[in-house]
Amino acid sequence: MNKIYNKLMGMYGHQGWWPVTPCYTSDKLKPMYGIKTRIEKQKLEIIIGAILTQSTAWKNVEKAITELNKRNLIDVNKILKISDNELAQIIRSSGYYNQKAKKLKNIAEFLKKYPIKKLENIDINEARKLLLSVKGIGKETADSILLYALNKPIFVVDAYTRRIFSNLGLISPNANYDEIQALFMNNLPNDSKLFNEYHALIVEHAKRYYRKKEDYKKCPLYVGYFEGKKA
DNA sequence: GCCCAGGAGCCCG
DNA sequence: CGGGCTCATGGG
Numbered sequence: 001m002n003k004i005y006n007k008l009m010g011m012y013g014h015q016g017w018w019p020v021t022p023c024y025t026s027d028k029l030k031p032m033y034g035i036k037t038r039i040e041k042q043k044l045e046i047i048i049g050a051i052l053t054q055s056t057a058w059k060n061v062e063k064a065i066t067e068l069n070k071r072n073l074i075d076v077n078k079i080l081k082i083s084d085n086e087l088a089q090i091i092r093s094s095g096y097y098n099q100k101a102k103k104l105k106n107i108a109e110f111l112k113k114y115p116i117k118k119l120e121n122i123d124i125n126e127a128r129k130l131l132l133s134v135k136g137i138g139k140e141t142a143d144s145i146l147l148y149a150l151n152k153p154i155f156v157v158d159a160y161t162r163r164i165f166s167n168l169g170l171i172s173p174n175a176n177y178d179e180i181q182a183l184f185m186n187n188l189p190n191d192s193k194l195f196n197e198y199h200a201l202i203v204e205h206a207k208r209y210y211r212k213k214e215d216y217k218k219c220p221l222y223v224g225y226f227e228g229k230k231a
Numbered sequence: 232g233c234c235c236a237g238g239a240g241c242c243c244g
Numbered sequence: 245c246g247g248g249c250t251c252a253t254g255g256g
Contacts, residue, residue: 054238060254061237095236095253103239138239158237174246203237211235211256 001187004168004221005194008201011220015200018046018148019058021069043116045074046149050141051103052094064094079108103136110134116149124152139177147199153192155184156199160206167216 020042038046045065052061067090068074073082088101110130119127124146131142139157146152157180166173171180188194209219216222 050237053236055236055251056238056253057236057255059236063254093253096238096251097253099239099251136239140238144237156237160237176245199237206237 001184005188005198005201007221008205009197012201012204015197015204017196017200018049018144019062020045021065040116041074043149044076044111045069047107047111047116047145048074048104050144050148051107051136052091052100054096054100054141056095060093060095064091067091067093076108076111079104080112099136106134106136120150124154127152128154143181147192147195151192153190153195155181155188155195157181157184158199158203160210161199161202163210163216164202164206164219164221167210167219167222 020038023039023042048068049061049065052064065074071078071090073079073087073090079087084098084101084105087104088097091097091100091104094100114130119130122130127150128142128146131137131145132139137145143154143156146154147156157177161180162171162173162175165171165180165183166175171183184195184198188198205219205221209215
């Protein structure tokens with residue numbers, strides 16, 4: 001696991017996830033990257049983005065987030081105030097917009113009860129359980145929120161992770177979420193910074209080699225892996 | 232026109 | 245517990 005991480009890092013370098021809209025506060029431009037300097041609104045934007053990107057290309061999500069920002073809707077109370085239908089139209093570009101509008105309402109309601117500041121200070125397992133209780137938030141979205149918005153050390157598993165590592169023969173093609181997550185977390189140091197970069201690198205790598213099945217065999221990791229085995 | 236995106240819920244065996 | 249279906253826009 002560590003070897004592959006180092007190889008990906010060598011190929012693509014620091015990814016600096018999660019991509020967040022820069023934000024002006026007291027005439028100072030907050031940096032786009034660097035989780036420690038993020039302000040509350042940017043953390044909320046990450047949570048919203050994590051929901052909007054479910055089975056959706058990030059490019060379409062960016063447009064929706066831009067529309068939300070234009071209307072100052074990266075705000076729990078405002079999300080609760082706007083009608084489902086209006087919200088759905090604003091996030092239209094992200095697809096599944098009716099479902100996602102409801103999901104945003106659900107998370108906003110949840111955040112009234114458990115504000116981001118509170119979530120940051122509770123135990124990671126407890127926070128995960130709470131997030132999973134929200135309708136529309138499954139394991140991957142919950143873990144993305146924990147890692148990228150709350151800076152908690154947890155490994156995010158997605159379809160790309162399964163594709164790459166089953167192609168390499170390191171997991172079974174139908175391994176479930178928990179198995180895959182355990183494989184990474186049991187073989188890597190418990191470091192949110194590492195988990196952050198690793199997942200981002202997996203996505204970057206998969207976009208290049210794992211969109212079409214016929215490209216899987218061109219994956220440099222695959223080639224390297226089997227060459228290394230031979231040698 | 233066809234395929235698939237940084238999934239999740241629900242229903243069904 | 246796992247497979248199949250639905251949700252929907254936009255880019256290649």
